[in-house]
Amino acid sequence: MKWKISEHQPGRRRFMRLLGRAIVYAGAALVSVGLMGRRGLAAAIPALSTTGYDWTKHRWGFGVDATRCIGCLRCVEACKTENGVARDAHHFRTWVERYVYLKGEKKPRVDSQQDPGNITASGSEKEYRFDNRYQDAKIEKAFFVPKLCNQCEHPPCVQVCPVGATFRTPDGVVLIDHNYCIGCQYCVQACPYGVRLFNHEHGVTDKCTWCYHRITRGLKPACVEVCPTNARIFGDQNDPESPISKFIRENRTRVLKPEMGTSPNVFYVGLDKEVM
């Protein structure tokens, strides 16, 4: 094959023939793919077709009443048990923060389950409790705030996933495909709330799914189930009589970091200006 630039005529004709054939093959490939196409938004998830769960009919929502939370951390335990989260102090699908304003201080002191004092109080990194370091202190104000994935309407984590391993379902939950995730951890960096974590054992990212395997069966998420004080509320926003619809209707709710534009679906009552 010569690279001469003279004697165009035969070369050009050959080239055009080659081009023509290439276009035909490419066209055929594209058409066949196009025919496969999208199957459209299936109403039922095949595996749950027997239960008749239709994900287009629900719009799940979560409520947190921070005025009721007593910081017992049964939710943290239950979540780790139900979802097989690593039993240490660095991987949480949900956690509870304690805010304490001491008298005379303008800023609250905040701690959570990774605090060494709390780890000592619970006995190990496998168990969870708050220590009572403030029992003799002069307290201005103190409260607990549970945190979990906000299942945002416009999730930045979904936006940045390079392979499409995380996605939002029509019923409002952001899920992770653990068999497709490549473990780049970009989504963990992108979440403004710090709710995504990397599971080092499996090399994939993980996060709270509102116990998707439970809610699609008509159960409540594990944390909601075990909470003894009704600080966590769950329900279908499409049903006006569901606990969450009532919660939103009867309270002045707010969300975390609204300025981020993520439109979270976890609605808080009882937050304070310093809750981050």
Added chain:
Amino acid sequence: MVAFGAAAYAAKVFFTDPSFYAYGPYRGDSVAEIASDKPLYKGPDYCETCHAERYAQWSKSGHYRPEAGKVVMCETCHGPAGGRDKRGLFDHVASGVDHPASGKLPVPADTVKLCSLCHEKMPGRPAIQRQIEVNAHAGGQACTVCHNAHSPKIAVAAVSKSAKPGDVAAGKQKAARCAGCHGADGVSGNPAWPSLAGLQEAYLVNALKAYQTGARQDPMMAGLVKGLSDADIEQLAAYYAGLKCK
């Protein structure tokens, strides 16, 4: 270059999972996989099927007040009733053996540790939550010395293990050996030993049990309660509770 592009696209189609793009830019099969995991927590209604008595007791107690939004369910303290095969959740496991087939659920041993998770007096806990200073409360004894976790309020005397008719009479018989110190009618003549007449039934049961386990220490009582069965204790308690105090 066009041929290369076509080949690349064909490769993409060939290697990509067929369920990809089914519902969006992700693998459609993963939704079913994620939803197929077996739930572990079953809820109190599942426990009721076998533990109806306990359920009945609990559902009348302070640990079940749904109108106030306070429900401490069984699995919160005993752990989940459901079992999942011991593979990580990332394998999306749909099978497993549940309780009772999987064995007994743990009964928490260190009750101070467990109960104080909710009931330790701590800044930040709303006042409506009943809280105690753990070390100053009953000398730091195990909570179950006085409280029944399934019916924690002590004042409610009706809530003890099923008191059967005939208990009082049987108790009276067994109480003969107690009269020596505690008096014939449960009224003690000696300040060294307390009167028992009219004391709450549940309290007496707990106290006798505490002597048995050693949670309450007394060298004389320890020896005396050794041979008592649960039924004996119930009967003695029923008898003394019914006596008039002076």
Added chain:
Amino acid sequence: MEALLHAARYTGYVYPNETIILWGILIVIYPYITGIVAGSFTVATFYHVFGVPRFKPVARFALLTSLAFMIFVPVPLLLHLGHPERALNVMLTPHLTSAFAAFGFFAAFYVILVMLEIWFAYREDIVAMARDRKGLLRQFYRALTLGSDEISATTRAYDAKWLKALAITGIVGAHGLHGYVGFVFGSLKSREWWGSDLMPAIFLVSAIISGISILIVLYVLTSRFRKTPIDGACMKGLAYLLWGFLIFAMVLEFLEFANIVYKGREGIDTVMALIAGPLWFGVWVLQVGGSVMAFFILTYVIWRGTQDKHLVVGVTVSAVLVLLAVLAMRWNVVIGGQELSKTMQGLLVYVPPVWGREGVLIVATIFALPFGMLWGLTRLFPPWVPNQGQLPEK
């Protein structure tokens, strides 16, 4: 695996999931390497596209440098992934809203392009070596000639045209390859330290200066090794290039930082605590100090018209300072961004492990390997004619 998890120490409050810093020094070295790829290609472009004659001595060498580092670009990424065997998922089903998805395509496109460009730049030498060498190497060069061993005025013109076209396309390729990294960080709203409109530009310009600097250092070292004189005009040209782009980089970085400070959003105290605390050495000494020092040395050298040995020393020292400054900048962005908690009320401290996948030893090896590859490439494709230090016609 669990034993190698290091939970970072922290002050203030951080979210529990943040206590393990995920993007470590592997992700610091990755933009450093791609930066060198982009930067050295830019120098080659100044000769091949803009036809600046004084860069001839380093032009072909710059292309080899670009390729040598390019080959090792995927290594830190693959080592970092939780599932490297699924890495091709990015090419199979790229999620088009993600900056990361661009990587596979830019990388593939660029590596082929730079190989093609090297082929065109070296074609005459390949033909000559196919004729002169013996044994296995001869077969290698013969295969590379792709069946054409014609050297004439027509082919020279043809080669030159292709070279120019590839070099122009290569600008897009190389700069896209590194620019997207800036976008990876700059587009995130979750971290104040990262989210900035200027981030892609900052990354790109600092990439260019790192590329220029490494060429300066390598050119001086290889000339010493080959015992050939260093071309003064080339050195001066590189000094000008470095000086110009360095000013650009310093201005952009200053603007970005000034913006953060001036806007003083919530959490600004923690930002200031970050650069006064865990990051002070990397920011003030290495990045700012190094850049400013390099700027002053270069200004002096250019203004005073320094020649010969003093020129070489001055420019080389500046180049080394810039290399350190750019490495520090990568660290400050990647690690610093994660040390500043998303709560904006806490700071963590990252201590890189020595062993393990994200360890210092692995990273040092990854950075050393391209130099070995470069040495091999210069043996296969000598950028300078072996005898008399003469430059080839190209």
